[in-house]
Amino acid sequence: MTDVVFPSLSKERDDAEGVVSTWFVADGEPVVEDQLLAEVQVDKVAVEVPAPQAGTVHLLVAEEEEVRQGQVIARID
Amino acid sequence: MTITDRPVVPAPRSSHRLTTSKAMVEAIDLEMAANPEVFYLGEDVGAYGGIFSSTTGLLDKYGPERVIDTPISETAFFGVAIGAAAEGMRPIAELMFADFMGVCLDQLYNHMAKIHYESGGNVKVPMVVTMAVGGGYSDGAQHSQCLWGTFAHLPGMKVVAPSNPYDAKGLMTAAIRDDNPVVYMFHKGVMGLPWMAKNPRATADVPEEAYEVPIGQAQVAREGTDVTVATMSLSVHHCLDVAESLAEKGVSVEVVDLRSLVPLDREAILTSVGKTGRLVVVDEDYLSYGMSGEVVATVTDHDPGMLRAPVARVANPDVPIPYARSLEYAVLPRQDRIEEAIHRVVKA
Numbered sequence: 099m100t101d102v103v104f105p106s107l108s109k110e111r112d113d114a115e116g117v118v119s120t121w122f123v124a125d126g127e128p129v130v131e132d133q134l135l136a137e138v139q140v141d142k143v144a145v146e147v148p149a150p151q152a153g154t155v156h157l158l159v160a161e162e163e164e165v166r167q168g169q170v171i172a173r174i175d
Numbered sequence: 176m177t178i179t180d181r182p183v184v185p186a187p188r189s190s191h192r193l194t195t196s197k198a199m200v201e202a203i204d205l206e207m208a209a210n211p212e213v214f215y216l217g218e219d220v221g222a223y224g225g226i227f228s229s230t231t232g233l234l235d236k237y238g239p240e241r242v243i244d245t246p247i248s249e250t251a252f253f254g255v256a257i258g259a260a261a262e263g264m265r266p267i268a269e270l271m272f273a274d275f276m277g278v279c280l281d282q283l284y285n286h287m288a289k290i291h292y293e294s295g296g297n298v299k300v301p302m303v304v305t306m307a308v309g310g311g312y313s314d315g316a317q318h319s320q321c322l323w324g325t326f327a328h329l330p331g332m333k334v335v336a337p338s339n340p341y342d343a344k345g346l347m348t349a350a351i352r353d354d355n356p357v358v359y360m361f362h363k364g365v366m367g368l369p370w371m372a373k374n375p376r377a378t379a380d381v382p383e384e385a386y387e388v389p390i391g392q393a394q395v396a397r398e399g400t401d402v403t404v405a406t407m408s409l410s411v412h413h414c415l416d417v418a419e420s421l422a423e424k425g426v427s428v429e430v431v432d433l434r435s436l437v438p439l440d441r442e443a444i445l446t447s448v449g450k451t452g453r454l455v456v457v458d459e460d461y462l463s464y465g466m467s468g469e470v471v472a473t474v475t476d477h478d479p480g481m482l483r484a485p486v487a488r489v490a491n492p493d494v495p496i497p498y499a500r501s502l503e504y505a506v507l508p509r510q511d512r513i514e515e516a517i518h519r520v521v522k523a
Contacts, residue, residue: 120367120378137369
């Protein structure tokens with residue numbers, strides 16, 4: 099099982115909050131390594147989150163929900 | 176515990192969901208990989224990735240010789256693109272906003288669009304002109320226009336405007352491979368950009384491989400029997416919203432996504448109106464002398480007797496697009512005006 103964490107986008111603030119703008123996969127979907135899972139943003143900076151490994155993805159937060167940097171947003175097993 | 180904000184259809188395999196902007200970039204990426212003659216140029220298309228994410232990642236993959244950041248001189252870099260195309264390359268040149276057409280229009284409509292004709296068919300200009308269009312996010316009168324009617328009015332170029340990721344990828348592939356100049360107009364509101372208003376219709380599963388959506392073919396985005404709503408680009412989303420809500424009230428709305436203004440799929444318009452007998456045209460461009468009149472004339476030129484009620488046109492009134500959000504929403508063809516027009520036509 100691998101955690102997918104919200105990437106660090108703000109260097110000044112470790113506890114900066116952002117949102118998952120878009121999930122590109124459905125809960126429970128099989129994914130391949132490096133597949134685009136989500137686009138996340140802090141303020142107006144957006145980055146893509148790829149799958150660290152293949153497996154079945156479980157989404158832990160909803161789109162537009164406030165999330166801290168480093169927080170686990172999905173698991174893959 | 177797992178949470179998703181809305182139920183998603185379970186996918187039996189790994190999906191390939193993309194936003195419209197990512198689908199557009201993927202089409203460009205695949206064509207650039209397949210054909211060394213394809214290159215992209217424009218303002219902020221390199222490191223910035225396009226101000227509406229039309230080129231994200233392409234510079235890293237193809238380098239500054241094939242993804243070229245240009246100075247702010249549209250006449251110059253459209254001239255570069257036209258010359259390269261005339262010599263057999265396949266440039267994609269980005270006009271940052273359709274609103275800026277005025278600073279390079281001679282290059283576009285006197286040169287790009289006419290070289291093939293003036294050379295007696297001997298010289299082809301296989302290029303794509305991409306541009307961001309549309310309003311709804313308070314960007315003012317010089318950054319919110321669609322202006323596709325203006326391009327479509329001038330002979331010599333094809334004009335397309337996708338409304339969703341699948342069409343964005345397929346129309347871009349078709350545009351790059353087309354031997355004619357193609358104006359590819361992407362509405363900022365359909366791109367699925369994280370910093371714009373959330374639009375669930377801007378994300379969808381698309382095939383991973385390259386494919387073409389034929390230029391000049393409309394698509395019925397939703398079937399219905401009471402009234403035809405012909406539209407394109409972001410207005411397709413608004414019309415689908417209205418069609419879904421009216422279905423609960425017993426009104427069956429057929430939404431026709433034109434996808435392309437040049438060539439215009441007149442047969443698709445006639446087929447749909449032949450079925451419903453009623454027509455509403457929704458156009459985010461200005462009302463007069465534009466797409467809405469052209470669609471209506473397509474029907475009346477053929478047979479006015481097809482219409483069982485007067486048509487309605489929902490477009491921008493002939494005024495500059497306001498900056499103030501409340502005024503802008505009053506001017507743009509949004510759900511409230513579309514629904515009102517449909518009611519009027521259905522009850523007539």
